[in-house]
Amino acid sequence: MPSLSHLPEDRPKDAYWARPATALLAELKSGPGGLESAEAARRLAALGPNRIGNRKEHSGLKLFLAQFRSPLVLILIFAALVSASVGESHEAIIIMMIVVVSCLLGFSQEYGASRAMEALRERLSRKATVLRDGREQEVNADTIVPGDVVMLSAGALIPADCAILDASDFNVSEAVLTGETFPAVKSPGVVEAEAVIGKRSNVTFTGTSVRSGTAKVLAVHTGDTTEFAAIAGAIEHQVPETDFARGIRRFGYLMTEVMLAIVIVVFAFNLLLERPLIDSLLFSLALAVGLTPELLPAIISVTLSRGARKLAENGVIIRRLEAIENLGSMDLLCTDKTGTLTKGVIHLDGAFDAGGTASDQVLVYARLNATLQSGMANPLDEAIAAEKGSVEGWEKVDEVPYDFIRKRLSVAVRRPGETAVTLITKGAVAQVMECCTTLRQNGAEQALNEAARAAIDVLFRAWSEKGFRVLAVASRQFSSHGKFSHDDEQAMVLEGFLLFFDPPKEGMRDTLAELHRRGIAIKVISGDNRYVAKHLANEIGLASDHILTGAEIQLLSKEALFHKAPRTDLFVEIDPNQKERIIRALKSHGHVVGYMGDGINDAPALHEADIGISVEGAVDVAREAADIILLKQDLGVLVRGVDDGRRTFANTMKYISITTSANFGNMISMAFASLFLPFLPLLAKQILLNNFLSDLPSLAISTDNVDPEDALKPRRWDIGYIRRFMVLFGLVSSAFDFLTFGFLIFIVKANEQTFQTAWFIESLITELLIVLVVRTARPFWQSRPSRLLMMLTAAVILIAVILPALPFAGWFGFTPLPVWVIAGLGLITLLYLAASEAAKHLFHRFGQKRPAPRRTLRH
Secondary structure, three states: OOOOOOOOOOOOOOOHHHOOHHHHHHHOOOOOOOEOHHHHHHHHHHHOOOOOOOOOOOHHHHHHHHHOOOHHHHHHHHHHHHHHHOOOHHHHHHHHHHHHHHHHHHHHHHHHHHHHHHHHHHOOOOEEEEEEOOEEEEEEHHHOOOOOEEEEEOOOEOOOEEEEEEEEEEEEEOHHHHOOOOOEEEOOOOOOOOOOHHHOOOEEOOOOEEEEEEEEEEEEEOHHHOHHHHOHHHHOOOOOOOHHHHHHHHHHHHHHHHHHHHHHHHHHHHHHOOOOHHHHHHHHHHHHHHHOOOOHHHHHHHHHHHHHHHHHHOOEEEOOOOHHHHHHHOOEEEEOOOOOOEOOOOEEEEEEEOOOOEOHHHHHHHHHHHHHOOOOOOHHHHHHHOOOOOOOOOEEEEEEOOOOOOOEEEEEEEOOOOOOEEEEEEEEHHHHHOOEEEEEEOOEEEEOOHHHHHHHHHHHHHHHHOOOEEEEEEEEEEOOOOOOOHHHOOOEEEEEEEEEEOOEOOOHHHHHHHHHHOOOEEEEEOOOOHHHHHHHHHHHOOOOOOEEEHHHHHOOOHHHHHHHHHHOOEEEOOOHHHHHHHHHHHHOOOOOEEEEOOOHHHHHHHHHOOEEEEEOOOOHHHHHHOOEEEOOOOHHHHHHHHHHHHHHHHHHHHHHHHHHHHHHHHHHHHHHHHHHOOOOOOOHHHHHHHHHHHHHHHHHHHHOOOOHHHHOOOOOOOHHHHHHHHHHHHHHHHHHHHHHHHHHHHHOOOOHHHHHHHHHHHHHHHHHHHHHHHOOOOOHHHOOOOHHHHHHHHHHHHHHHHHHHOHHHHHHOOOOOOHHHHHHHHHHHHHHHHHHHHHHHHHHHHHOOOOOOOOOOOO
């Protein structure tokens, strides 16, 4: 990366954490108000974007060259070299032409898919708040440069290596760098130059995230000069292999085993029959290539990228293509309630003192706390701020930011010119009450004794059972005070309560019914109390008989939670750190679990889930942890996404079913026929051309229509299903192949060239038409293929029929056929389609044995 040559001291030298932040500001020609926009633009041009590993250049060329690294392509190149070495130059030319065209085809598809995915990712570019031109601005995180002053708050991903200028209760999760689970406490200052990463308490690093508090920091290193980039190879997050990827790998093993067996057996027997060595070798290699679905990577890329574009049109952005399969396989969705099951438009329903009487004082305190706090914006504070009433005449002194352990936030305020300070605390009822020793009721201060606590519990439960979310407000007076901390949250007065109402979304009952119809169960994981959660569940038709609280989970062992989790309907009063445990327990029962979250502490659960789902407005750390992003926090959008995911998976599986049914049968038939015929049933170049032409319509598989019933159940990879399908339809195909051989030998009395031409046409047409049969579980005439698939299929069938009559047919060893021979081949093809339709009916009725869900406890 180029240096900032125009800076007076170039870049800060090593161990910048050992120097005061003021010195770093001077070195970087910056100030407390940040950079000027023009200067930031000049530095961005010099340093390049704030990204790790900018490797976009020549990506198209690399992708094209990658096509030639395929083992199948290498086999073909080897076959061409062998042909050229023995003087068969025209054969070598034909093989290389097929190689180049196939690679160009695969490249065009994969390159288009990668470009489409890059465009989708651009929609999710990270933002950051910086000080430029002396004011706060939201910018793309890629444009941050050394010298920028960045404002951080809870939930933000830290975009650069920074020195801390100012901080308030600032805690950062650095597990991605240090492996340490607990957040690191950060504050301004200087540490020794030899301090290791985990001990540098005055700086923050790219890729880490803010757990709580706020800070103003100075960007010192960006992009490839950050600590994250320096050790990226060692800490790179390894995404677990998805069920789909694992299935593709196992399918590859299966095809490789079959391919090697055929090659070795056929080559050996042809040598024993004293066939020419080169012809036998080329034929064996061509069989191997013909058996293998060499366009599978391109087909998968195209199908998944088209699925991603379709999902994007419906408001679902895919961050990892493999996630589409898991979305279609999902059979259990865990979600919070606020904004997902409810409207998310929270309004303040009332402010009451500790005795349940309406109180203007509680509302004033609440507005001061909500409007003056500088942490992460949230709907509750927005609802409070929307209420009428003036809070003028107060100034903010300090703030104790919210965190997920205390579950409260405090703001210290005072009247201008006065020294007396009022600390106002707002948060969860239980957590605020534990700070209080007295309460205010009807304007009088009273002791918060056991009787008072019992009365408050009655109030709290009554409000909660009506669906209200309740927050508590407390205060404490100080004659004067300096810096505040959470230690000052004690001996407080319980001022009263705030009641919020967030009604269920309209049509939510119907949406949940649609998910249920698709085989997806819903479990609610919420921090709200059991009464609010149960009230909502009853309103929208969710089961609520079995409830598990966070306190109960805390007492459960891993084995006990494993047994209780599947039977639980509502997980309530959940500590954020317990979400990951719940997801892991549910996955252990064989469920494909989706988790929907948008908060700071949702990241571990989003990582643990098979499919992490977040929303566009989520905090940075949640969006980065998710596999898919909903542009609208709406389960209706997710329903459409599930349907699209299942259609994408169904179309991917069609190609595998098509190639295994037709290719397997034809290659097995030719392998056996080569042992008994006085000549090879097809020449190597004819096999390769057949394979290439039969693959062309498969490029339209991604556009194919999917039967509605295929989107109504979770779709999962089943290698046993593929094996059974391949064997059954391969046997049907081979039976009619041998019928064709008999027709050509005993009725047509075909010579070598006529036999090869006729068999080429018949095998190609059956491979094309079988697509129409196996692409649907319905009778094929009741399921309409896409127009593009039909057009390509018809075009290649036409090519197959007229190819022997074309001027260059001799290059491939073809000869024109009599019309009656073509008619006979057509009759055999119709019989084959009828038999395949019958076999399909029997297979889908009796042959689809699915393995039972695994029930193992993960340790």
